[in-house]
Amino acid sequence: MKIQIYLLVSLALSMVFNACETDKDIDTEKPVIDISFEGAKPINCETLYFGEAFELKMLLTDNVELGSYSVNIHHNFNQHSHSTEVTQCEFDEVKEAVNPFILTEDYTIPDNLRRYTTSDLVTIPSGNNDGLYDEGDYHFFISLTDHEGWSTQKGLSIKILHR
Amino acid sequence: MSKSLMLVLCMVLFYKLSYSQDSYTLKGIVVDENNVALTSVAVVLHPSNKGTITDSVGHFHFTNLQAGEYTIHISFIGYKPYEETVKLNGNTTYKAKLSVAYLNLQEVTITDNYAEKRKKEESLNIEIVNDQYLKQNLGGSLMNSLERLPGVTTIDIGSGQSKPVIRGLGFNRVVVVENNIKHEAQQWGADHGLEIDQYAVENIEVIKGPSSLMYGADAIGGVIDIKNRKTPINNRYGGVVDITGKSNNNLLGSSVMVYGRKNTLFGSIRATLLDYADYKVPADYVDVYGYKVPLYNNELRNTAGKEQNLHLNFGIIKDKFKSRFNVSNVHTKSGFFANAHGLEPQQVDTAMHDKSNRDILLPYQQVNHFKVTNTSSYTFDKLKLMLDIGYQHNFRQEWSRYGSHGWMPPVFPDTLDFHKNIEREFDKKVYSGNAKAFYALNEKTQLIVGFNSEFQDNQIDGRGFLMPAYQQLTMGGYAIAKHAISKKSMIQAGIRYDYGRIQINEYTDWYQTQVVEGNDTTMQYLQRADYMDRQYSNISWSVGYNYNPGKWSYKFNVGKSYRMPTAKELGANGVNYHYFRYEVGNSNLSPETSYQLDAGIEFANQTFAIGTTPFINYFPNYIYLNPTPYHNREQGAGFQIFEYTQSEVFRYGGEIHAHYEPIKHLQLGIMAEYVYSLQLSGKKEGFTIPFSPPASALINLKYHRTRISVIDNPYLTIDYRLTATQNNIVPPEEVTPGYQLVNLGMGGEIKLGRQKVMLSMQVQNLLNREYLDHTSFYRLINVPEAGRNFIVNISIPFSGAI
Numbered sequence: 001m002k003i004q005i006y007l008l009v010s011l012a013l014s015m016v017f018n019a020c021e022t023d024k025d026i027d028t029e030k031p032v033i034d035i036s037f038e039g040a041k042p043i044n045c046e047t048l049y050f051g052e053a054f055e056l057k058m059l060l061t062d063n064v065e066l067g068s069y070s071v072n073i074h075h076n077f078n079q080h081s082h083s084t085e086v087t088q089c090e091f092d093e094v095k096e097a098v099n100p101f102i103l104t105e106d107y108t109i110p111d112n113l114r115r116y117t118t119s120d121l122v123t124i125p126s127g128n129n130d131g132l133y134d135e136g137d138y139h140f141f142i143s144l145t146d147h148e149g150w151s152t153q154k155g156l157s158i159k160i161l162h163r
Numbered sequence: 164m165s166k167s168l169m170l171v172l173c174m175v176l177f178y179k180l181s182y183s184q185d186s187y188t189l190k191g192i193v194v195d196e197n198n199v200a201l202t203s204v205a206v207v208l209h210p211s212n213k214g215t216i217t218d219s220v221g222h223f224h225f226t227n228l229q230a231g232e233y234t235i236h237i238s239f240i241g242y243k244p245y246e247e248t249v250k251l252n253g254n255t256t257y258k259a260k261l262s263v264a265y266l267n268l269q270e271v272t273i274t275d276n277y278a279e280k281r282k283k284e285e286s287l288n289i290e291i292v293n294d295q296y297l298k299q300n301l302g303g304s305l306m307n308s309l310e311r312l313p314g315v316t317t318i319d320i321g322s323g324q325s326k327p328v329i330r331g332l333g334f335n336r337v338v339v340v341e342n343n344i345k346h347e348a349q350q351w352g353a354d355h356g357l358e359i360d361q362y363a364v365e366n367i368e369v370i371k372g373p374s375s376l377m378y379g380a381d382a383i384g385g386v387i388d389i390k391n392r393k394t395p396i397n398n399r400y401g402g403v404v405d406i407t408g409k410s411n412n413n414l415l416g417s418s419v420m421v422y423g424r425k426n427t428l429f430g431s432i433r434a435t436l437l438d439y440a441d442y443k444v445p446a447d448y449v450d451v452y453g454y455k456v457p458l459y460n461n462e463l464r465n466t467a468g469k470e471q472n473l474h475l476n477f478g479i480i481k482d483k484f485k486s487r488f489n490v491s492n493v494h495t496k497s498g499f500f501a502n503a504h505g506l507e508p509q510q511v512d513t514a515m516h517d518k519s520n521r522d523i524l525l526p527y528q529q530v531n532h533f534k535v536t537n538t539s540s541y542t543f544d545k546l547k548l549m550l551d552i553g554y555q556h557n558f559r560q561e562w563s564r565y566g567s568h569g570w571m572p573p574v575f576p577d578t579l580d581f582h583k584n585i586e587r588e589f590d591k592k593v594y595s596g597n598a599k600a601f602y603a604l605n606e607k608t609q610l611i612v613g614f615n616s617e618f619q620d621n622q623i624d625g626r627g628f629l630m631p632a633y634q635q636l637t638m639g640g641y642a643i644a645k646h647a648i649s650k651k652s653m654i655q656a657g658i659r660y661d662y663g664r665i666q667i668n669e670y671t672d673w674y675q676t677q678v679v680e681g682n683d684t685t686m687q688y689l690q691r692a693d694y695m696d697r698q699y700s701n702i703s704w705s706v707g708y709n710y711n712p713g714k715w716s717y718k719f720n721v722g723k724s725y726r727m728p729t730a731k732e733l734g735a736n737g738v739n740y741h742y743f744r745y746e747v748g749n750s751n752l753s754p755e756t757s758y759q760l761d762a763g764i765e766f767a768n769q770t771f772a773i774g775t776t777p778f779i780n781y782f783p784n785y786i787y788l789n790p791t792p793y794h795n796r797e798q799g800a801g802f803q804i805f806e807y808t809q810s811e812v813f814r815y816g817g818e819i820h821a822h823y824e825p826i827k828h829l830q831l832g833i834m835a836e837y838v839y840s841l842q843l844s845g846k847k848e849g850f851t852i853p854f855s856p857p858a859s860a861l862i863n864l865k866y867h868r869t870r871i872s873v874i875d876n877p878y879l880t881i882d883y884r885l886t887a888t889q890n891n892i893v894p895p896e897e898v899t900p901g902y903q904l905v906n907l908g909m910g911g912e913i914k915l916g917r918q919k920v921m922l923s924m925q926v927q928n929l930l931n932r933e934y935l936d937h938t939s940f941y942r943l944i945n946v947p948e949a950g951r952n953f954i955v956n957i958s959i960p961f962s963g964a965i
Contacts, residue, residue: 025849026849026850028892067791067792067793068792068793068794069794070794070796070801070802071801072801097573099573100573102567102573104569104796104801105796105801106793106794106795106796106801141801143794143801143802143803145790145791145792145793145794145803146792147792148792148847148894149789149790149791149792149803149846149847149894149895150790150894150895151790151803151894151895153743
């Protein structure tokens with residue numbers, strides 16, 4: 001009887017400790033978006049201008065292999081959030097959107113890279129068929145993935161103005 | 164079901180033996196404290212050693228008894244064991260009133276009660292609880308209240324809603340059955356709960372392991388079987404008023420039920436109302452995808468909700484025929500955490516959202532689940548026929564302020580037939596039918612043959628597209644044989660064939676999207692879903708063995724189960740704003756199959772018990788949503804693309820439970836659960852599967868007496884829960900740190916004049932710990948679980964003669 005109980009307990013315990021077995025090496029690290037270096041663009045609270053193009057400068061890194069990234073710009077006239085950055089920007093008065101600018105772009109990264117500096121030209125037109133775009137507070141949102149599917153997001157507060 | 168068969172067998176047997184002149188009959192009925200008849204209760208008569216089980220109206224009888232003194236021993240799950248001596252010197256009628264025993268870890272100590280019998284006859288591992296257990300462990304929703312059971316976890320959203328997970332498998336892999344009909348809603352989604360009123364639940368069996376055989380395809384992970392089987396005794400009416408209060412989300416709730424029976428007709432009606440405010444977490448801010456969101460008064464903005472439920476059931480009960488209708492309507496409206504809906508904390512007007520913690524503003528969801536079912540049975544000598552039919556209408560809407568995503572126009576056009584603030588709408592109608600026959604071949608062998616079929620029609624509406632509308636027909640037939648090799652051992656085997664057909668409707672956007680092809684840029688209405696017609700079939704099987712030599716019991720089961728891919732898995736093609744993902748289906752998915760080996764070993768004596776229930780499981784083609792390295796440009800705001808894919812998965816794990824009674828009235832219990840999953844192939848080889856629950860253990864101390872001063876059945880319990888860190892993650896999950904929680908419970912019954920009042924109180928998260936639940940919906944945005952919560956439930960039963 002005692003032996004059977006011991007057997008039962010040891011069986012149960014071995015099940016628990018099996019939890020600690022080592023697995024095949026898997027990637028458990030997320031990629032990183034770095035805009036803290038000199039010359040990074042855009043940075044938090046920066047002002048961009050309609051009718052102009054700028055070069056996207058971000059340093060993307062991963063421990064194994066980078067995937068792809070996307071950029072989204074949308075208005076923040078209602079000042080809906082804080083950015084991921086520590087610095088708080090000065091916002092304009094809250095206002096209703098009339099003809100806000102919106103942009104979504106996705107970009108590929110060459111295979112087998114662990115480190116990549118972007119150099120994409122992003123053009124911000126001054127208007128569309130409905131007229132000039134609204135100027136004011138915008139959000140600049142970046143999403144980065146690695147080859148395994150891990151992702152990181154970064155949200156910046158910017159202003160886009162007409163010159 | 165085998166109990167009924169046993170009963171029939173016993174009755175036939177006793178009937179035939181009872182034609183002797185100087186033998187008497189002992190008839191009786193078993194009722195609870197409210198005079199509600201209890202069915203399937205084990206009744207044993209000593210020293211005759213005869214045993215029987217009460218029928219569907221609580222009656223039992225023993226025939227062919229000699230005059231003399233007998234001891235009746237009655238035991239039933241959730242009730243105190245009953246023992247009384249009767250003198251028999253003529254035909255006697257006897258009424259036994261059982262009083263509620265508070266269910267706990269030590270629920271199974273008596274060797275001949277219902278749960279024990281059921282467990283010994285079932286080769287899969289099961290947990291059985293009743294309404295009393297639910298009241299003592301009342302959580303925000305039915306599944307929360309069951310979470311304490313080993314092997315059961317939940318996927319929660321907010322404080323009032325959750326979905327079941329059994330041993331790490333959830334969504335469409337767990338079947339919920341209410342009154343024999345499979346509950347059908349939008350099982351694929353983690354963002355809403357199970358549309359079941361926990362106040363209306365009398366008895367629940369949780370079957371851990373593949374149960375496709377009887378419950379149909381989908382039951383790969385297990386079954387939550389809700390059985391409302393109480394039938395009032397004749398010429399009585401009664402009811403119960405429940406009042407519930409919770410401090411964390413200021414919940415106020417009440418459920419009132421009235422029942423009655425006159426001769427062969429019986430019925431009951433219940434209404435439940437719940438209203439709760441935003442729930443509080445022990446944190447001043449949460450970190451939503453890198454955005455720091457301050458919380459006003461520790462409240463999760465806009466997570467208030469309300470629930471209004473109505474139930475009606477009525478039926479007819481005769482000697483051999485029983486038919487019961489259940490009509491219910493469950494309606495919930497609940498807010499989504501305002502800062503976490505959409506690409507980022509968009510359009511949150513904190514002044515408006517923080518003005519009141521009880522209002523439900525955009526974004527919110529509204530779910531209405533209407534259900535009509537009928538279960539009927541007819542009992543012949545050796546044969547019992549059962550027929551269940553059901554109709555369900557699940558209607559769910561997600562409301563959020565219009566925001567143009569992708570190429571949606573910035574200003575919503577007024578030419579469309581849906582409201583601009585309806586993000587998604589699902590309108591699902593389900594027709595189900597089951598037929599089942601039990602046949603006793605001989606005393607040792609029973610056969611069960613059955614057929615299930617179901618038709619689903621799911622329509623969609625709203626401005627956002629995630630999954631297509633579809634129609635689905637499924638049917639299956641099965642045969643199961645149970646054979647008692649000896650008094651101590653039993654073998655059961657079964658086979659099932661399933662056929663299913665799903666037709667997915669095409670869907671085209673209501674707005675135009677800019678498409679760039681070479682040098683041409685055009686605006687096009689994009690087709691997001693193609694028409695699809697798929698047929699699947701499968702053979703599943705199961706073989707089980709039980710061996711119960713005295714204090715030890717062993718069980719063993721091996722089986723194959725199966726599940727068809729869902730419409731979302733096949734045809735999703737849109738943004739899931741809850742998760743900031745672009746989700747894409749895969750029309751080439753094969754049906755998911757699973758092979759599982761289950762075992763159970765237990766030792767139990769009067770004061771001590773220990774047992775373990777391990778399992779090993781293999782999926783050749785587990786379906787899951789895999790995050791890819793790619794982004795979508797057209798539809799979202801550059802969201803990451805997630806695709807449905809399949810891989811080989813190996814899993815093992817189990818539960819351990821032990822309890823010990825060092826001194827009378829005091830019990831110490833320990834339960835632990837563990838699941839390990841590993842993907843053996845595919846894109847995420849080496850990773851676990853999504854939503855893997857962490858290892859956890861529960862240590863419980865319970866003190867209970869039959870009476871202290873004016874309080875009947877007082878109890879005091881302390882639960883200490885230890886949950887391990889979950890390091891086994893797969894993108895996009897994050898490592899969730901372990902935590903320790905203390906919960907208190909106490910209660911009892913008091914009499915105010917002649918009125919009995921039952922009180923149960925709890926303090927959940929006594930130490931107000933800030934912790935994350937790995938499988939919670941809001942885990943990915945780092946929202947901690949609810950802080951300290953005082954819960955009080957008052958039950959006032961009443962009854963009388965008609």
